[in-house]
Amino acid sequence: MGIKRIAKLANVSIGTVDRVLNKRSGVSKETEKKVLKIIEEIGYSKNTTASRLKLAATKKIKIAILTPKSSTKWSYWKLPKKGITKAIDELTELGVMADFYDFTDSSTYKTQVKNIFLKNYDAIVTVPFFKNASNSLLNLAESINIPVVFLDTEIPLHATANFIRQNSEKAGMVAGRLLHGLVGNDGHYFIVNISNDKGIHANGKQRENGFRTFLKSIDTDINIKTITHAVDSNFTFTEELEKLFKNNNTKGIFVTNSRSHMIPPILKKHNIKNTFVIGFDMNKENIECLKNDKINFILDQNPKYQGYAAIKGLYKYITEQDASDLNIEIPIDIIVKENIIEV
Amino acid sequence: MGIKRIAKLANVSIGTVDRVLNKRSGVSKETEKKVLKIIEEIGYSKNTTASRLKLAATKKIKIAILTPKSSTKWSYWKLPKKGITKAIDELTELGVMADFYDFTDSSTYKTQVKNIFLKNYDAIVTVPFFKNASNSLLNLAESINIPVVFLDTEIPLHATANFIRQNSEKAGMVAGRLLHGLVGNDGHYFIVNISNDKGIHANGKQRENGFRTFLKSIDTDINIKTITHAVDSNFTFTEELEKLFKNNNTKGIFVTNSRSHMIPPILKKHNIKNTFVIGFDMNKENIECLKNDKINFILDQNPKYQGYAAIKGLYKYITEQDASDLNIEIPIDIIVKENIIEV
DNA sequence: TTCAGAATCGTTAACGTTCACAATAATTAT
DNA sequence: ATAATTATTGTGAACGTTAACGATTCTGAA
Numbered sequence: 001m002g003i004k005r006i007a008k009l010a011n012v013s014i015g016t017v018d019r020v021l022n023k024r025s026g027v028s029k030e031t032e033k034k035v036l037k038i039i040e041e042i043g044y045s046k047n048t049t050a051s052r053l054k055l056a057a058t059k060k061i062k063i064a065i066l067t068p069k070s071s072t073k074w075s076y077w078k079l080p081k082k083g084i085t086k087a088i089d090e091l092t093e094l095g096v097m098a099d100f101y102d103f104t105d106s107s108t109y110k111t112q113v114k115n116i117f118l119k120n121y122d123a124i125v126t127v128p129f130f131k132n133a134s135n136s137l138l139n140l141a142e143s144i145n146i147p148v149v150f151l152d153t154e155i156p157l158h159a160t161a162n163f164i165r166q167n168s169e170k171a172g173m174v175a176g177r178l179l180h181g182l183v184g185n186d187g188h189y190f191i192v193n194i195s196n197d198k199g200i201h202a203n204g205k206q207r208e209n210g211f212r213t214f215l216k217s218i219d220t221d222i223n224i225k226t227i228t229h230a231v232d233s234n235f236t237f238t239e240e241l242e243k244l245f246k247n248n249n250t251k252g253i254f255v256t257n258s259r260s261h262m263i264p265p266i267l268k269k270h271n272i273k274n275t276f277v278i279g280f281d282m283n284k285e286n287i288e289c290l291k292n293d294k295i296n297f298i299l300d301q302n303p304k305y306q307g308y309a310a311i312k313g314l315y316k317y318i319t320e321q322d323a324s325d326l327n328i329e330i331p332i333d334i335i336v337k338e339n340i341i342e343v
Numbered sequence: 344m345g346i347k348r349i350a351k352l353a354n355v356s357i358g359t360v361d362r363v364l365n366k367r368s369g370v371s372k373e374t375e376k377k378v379l380k381i382i383e384e385i386g387y388s389k390n391t392t393a394s395r396l397k398l399a400a401t402k403k404i405k406i407a408i409l410t411p412k413s414s415t416k417w418s419y420w421k422l423p424k425k426g427i428t429k430a431i432d433e434l435t436e437l438g439v440m441a442d443f444y445d446f447t448d449s450s451t452y453k454t455q456v457k458n459i460f461l462k463n464y465d466a467i468v469t470v471p472f473f474k475n476a477s478n479s480l481l482n483l484a485e486s487i488n489i490p491v492v493f494l495d496t497e498i499p500l501h502a503t504a505n506f507i508r509q510n511s512e513k514a515g516m517v518a519g520r521l522l523h524g525l526v527g528n529d530g531h532y533f534i535v536n537i538s539n540d541k542g543i544h545a546n547g548k549q550r551e552n553g554f555r556t557f558l559k560s561i562d563t564d565i566n567i568k569t570i571t572h573a574v575d576s577n578f579t580f581t582e583e584l585e586k587l588f589k590n591n592n593t594k595g596i597f598v599t600n601s602r603s604h605m606i607p608p609i610l611k612k613h614n615i616k617n618t619f620v621i622g623f624d625m626n627k628e629n630i631e632c633l634k635n636d637k638i639n640f641i642l643d644q645n646p647k648y649q650g651y652a653a654i655k656g657l658y659k660y661i662t663e664q665d666a667s668d669l670n671i672e673i674p675i676d677i678i679v680k681e682n683i684i685e686v
Numbered sequence: 687t688t689c690a691g692a693a694t695c696g697t698t699a700a701c702g703t704t705c706a707c708a709a710t711a712a713t714t715a716t
Numbered sequence: 717a718t719a720a721t722t723a724t725t726g727t728g729a730a731c732g733t734t735a736a737c738g739a740t741t742c743t744g745a746a
Contacts, residue, residue: 002732013696018734028695035703047436049392050732054701057344058734093390124404136439142510172679180523181639214681331684338516341674345702354724361704371724393702397731401704436732 001043010038021046048319049094056095061318063088064116066126067151068107069102074196076258076281076303077102080151083307084125091315098125098311106130113137114176123314124148125307128155128163129201137160147317149310149326152303153202162326164310166301168203171332172210172256175278178297178334179252180218183278187250189215189224194259196231204256207280211254231259235266251275261285264294282335290337300333304343353381361363364389391662392437398531404661406431406654407459409452409469410494412445415467419540419601419624419646420445423494426650427468428502434658441468441654449473466657467491468650471498471506472544478502490660492653492669495646497547505669507653509644511546514675515553515599518621521640521677522595525619530593531603532558532567537602539574547599550623554597567659574602578609594618602629625678633680643676 001019007014012031018028020035021044027035065084070077081100086096101116103109110133116124117140125258128134128150138159141148149163152162157318183189215222225244229235239244245251251274253263258305260279267275278297279286289295313325344652346377350357355374362370363378364387370378408427413420421670424443431441442457446452452477467484471477471493484491490505495505496588499509526532534551551569558565572578580588588594596606596618603622610618621640622629632638649671656668 002733002736014733015696015698015735016694020694022734024735028694047396047732049436050396050701051734052701053390053393053731054733057701091393095701153456170681174679177679178701182359277732309671329684331676332682334679336517336520336677336684338513338520339675339677341672346704347702355694358705358726359724362725365704367705369724374724390702393731394704394729396701397703397705400731438731 001049003340005042006035006038006044008075010035010041018312044217045194046320052094052319056093059095061091061096061123061315062119062121063096063098063123063125063314064119064121065098066101066103066112066116066124068127068129069104076283079303080310081305083304083309084113084311085307086304087308087311087315091311096311096315106133109133113140115166122146122318125314126150127152128157128161129153131155131157147314147323147326149314151306151310152301155202162313162323164306164313164326164328164330165327166330166332168206169210169213171280171299172191172212174210174332175207175254175297175299176211176214176218179254179276179278180215182296183250184250185219187223188244188247189222189252189254190244190255191226192224192225192253192255192263193228194231194255194257194262195228201257207254207256211256220298222296231262235262237270244268245270245272248274253277255279257281258283258286260295260298261289264289287340290335290340293337296336299337300335302330302333345387349378349381349387352385353378363431369567383384389663395437398600399436402438404434404439404466404658405462405464406439406441406466406468406657407444407462407464408441408445409446409455409459409467411470411472412447419626422646423650424652426647426652427654428650430646430651430654430658434654437658438616439654439658444457449476452476456483465489465661468653469493469659470495471500471504472496474498474500477504488672490657490666490669494649494653495644498545500538505666507649507656507669507671507673509675511549512553512556514642514644515550515555515597515625516557517553517675517677518597518640518642519554519561520556522597522619522621523558523565526563526593526595527641528562530595531587531590532565532595533587534567534569535596535598535599535603535606536569536571536572537600537605538571550597550599550641554599557655578605580613588613591617596620598622600624601626601629603638603641604632607632625683630683633678633683636680639679641678643678645673645676649673682686 003017007017010017012035016027016031017035020032067077067080069301084098088096101112103112109130111237113133125145126148135157138148138157138161149162149164151164154165179189191211193204204334212224215224227241253275255263255277258279258281260277263277279295280299282298282300286295286298290298309325309328314324315325346357350360353360355378359370359374360378363375410420410423427441431439444455446455452473456476463528466489468482469480469491478500480663481491481504483498485502492505492507494507497508522532534554536547555567558567594617598606601622601624603620606620620638621642622638623642625641625643629641633641652668652671659668660666
């Protein structure tokens with residue numbers, strides 16, 4: 001029993017106790033002290049459930065979600081949304097709801113941010129894809145005192161922000177270790193950035209850095225070549241690449257994003273043997289490649305859980321002022337053929 | 344709005360709606376049909392939170408936890424308990440509580456089961472270490488209609504049971520793949536069962552099978568030797584082992600349980616080079632070995648999450664008759680030096 | 687002294703569900 | 717036909733929290 005017990009012990013009504021707990025005005029300093037002392041002595045932790053039950057109808061917790069538009073060819077962003085939806089489903093009966101917004105580029109991003117701030121949301125979940133826009137969003141949010149959680153990527157912003165993301169540098173190092181285990185010191189390493197029109201994301205660059213850092217720590221002479229390839233163009237070998245790929249060395253290919261499944265067909269077409277491939281994200285093409293032994297490892301960043309955790313973290317923060325779940329480092333999941341878990 | 348809305352539409356009181364929802368007696372067939380029809384039409388999902396808030400004080404959900412006694416030298420079982428405690432913490436305000444029991448062998452297990460059934464628990468979480476005892480526990484539980492969740496291991500029982508566990512066979516295969524990536528076809532493989540006084544657990548055997556299955560699928564001629572070693576005896580090399588270890592082959596060592604950290608000191612003492620080691624569970628000794636590059640891979644089964652999931656799953660089942668979270672296959676987490684996440 | 691106005695505090699209904707109890711309707715016995 | 721049961725339904729309080737509203741006390745100016 002909570003507030004009632006405190007009230008009785010402090011010789012005041014539950015109304016007053018509520019007032020001091022919620023820092024509402026209209027209570028004298030003496031009684032406040034009196035109540036606070038009782039709370040100090042016998043302790044009190046609010047029953048969040050009861051509180052939300054009361055408020056569910058009148059004071060909804062409204063969260064705005066702003067994520068990249070997910071097309072059929074680029075469905076990654078459906079996954080965090082799935083996690084978000086799951087969390088919201090669990091919390092609707094407590095008066096939590098979410099609105100989904102999407103963007104395609106920096107300009108639509110900014111417009112959507114404006115739209116979001118026109119309504120009165122209690123929190124925002126988005127991605128830090130555009131540094132300037134992210135910073136101004138953060139400023140706006142801070143000015144009206146609502147929390148923001150960034151998913152997927154961490155970039156330096158000029159205020160401390162909440163990120164739910166994988167450490168991409170470490171992920172690159174993990175990729176380096178795994179690939180090196182198969183390829184060894186004498187093989188040849190290729191980092192493949194398969195970029196879309198929007199250029200390379202921060203994640204890709206950080207993953208590449210981690211990968212290089214790891215291999216350098218093993219042997220500074222290891223041969224690494226970075227290849228950048230636009231996603232919708234045909235892949236053509238330069239003379240240099242042709243030479244590197246056609247020798248007998250073992251070759252390790254590190255794809256810094258989720259399009260690793262594009263590699264095996266290219267290798268097959270050009271009859272390149274002795275290769276090992278590692279990439280990111282458990283999309284169905286990559287899963288297929290894992291199953292057929294065309295890709296050796298996939299690193300996953302649990303995007304669904306990222307979305308789920310964002311909502312649950314925000315709920316905890318808003319209801320209990322506990323920010324401890326707003327800033328999470330997602331484990332780097334290593335997937336091989338045998339530990340695929342179908343969802 | 345739930346029950347009230349249904350009541351209004353069906354022209355009955357909330358009391359009767361509650362009666363049909365909870366299948367309590369005292370409602371005529373006609374009105375029952377009437378209410379059911381409304382529910383069919385406009386749908387109804389009970390607000391579990393409100394329900395539990397009402398019942399929290401009077402109808403506690405009591406869960407019995409029966410796990411192995413965790414000693415200082417064998418602290419694995421603290422981890423599921425941590426997860427259980429976390430879940431209980433989240434649910435206490437909804438009237439959920441747990442009592443912890445432990446056992447050291449089959450006999451104390453049975454006594455504790457008796458103790459548990461003397462009290463009136465609403466659910467039981469335990470481990471399937473003793474087949475007979477597990478079966479009889481399952482029967483008892485079924486006779487009074489309370490759910491049981493088994494953690495950590497799956498064994499065949501003569502009634503369908505709920506398991507939250509990793510697929511140990513697959514885990515063995517993952518180990519096989521990872522080790523084979525480093526050791527190759529020509530190396531020599533050792534499966535090490537470091538057993539305690541209670542013999543080898545089902546997990547260990549299944550992991551060994553998976554490991555062998557995988558390597559056999561690569562090449563039937565791969566050389567694998569199983570070594571069984573009692574945990575508290577000194578390790579002594581037989582002549583055969585001495586010969587196998589002292590040649591120049593690459594050697595892969597698969598420890599089927601959490602004591603892989605015992606291997607590196609032995610290897611060092613006997614000056615054995617060219618070895619790769621893989622084991623299970625993120626205890627601090629294994630973490631240390633990973634960090635020092637003495638162990639290459641650790642497979643983890645997320646014991647903390649297993650405990651957490653058991654409680655949450657039981658809560659969902661008891662409150663909403665939804666058993667979907669009672670039977671979970673835990674992912675096989677592959678850990679290397681770079682993706683250790685400290686807790 | 688009186689009293690308006692402010693400051694402080696208590697009361698109460700509500701959130702959705704549960705369930706004991708009261709109330710009514712239907713049935714049977716006399 | 718009336719009383720006594722039984723079957724069916726409605727009522728209201730409670731879980732812990734919130735907040736509007738009303739009640740009380742206090743302050744200071746006339």
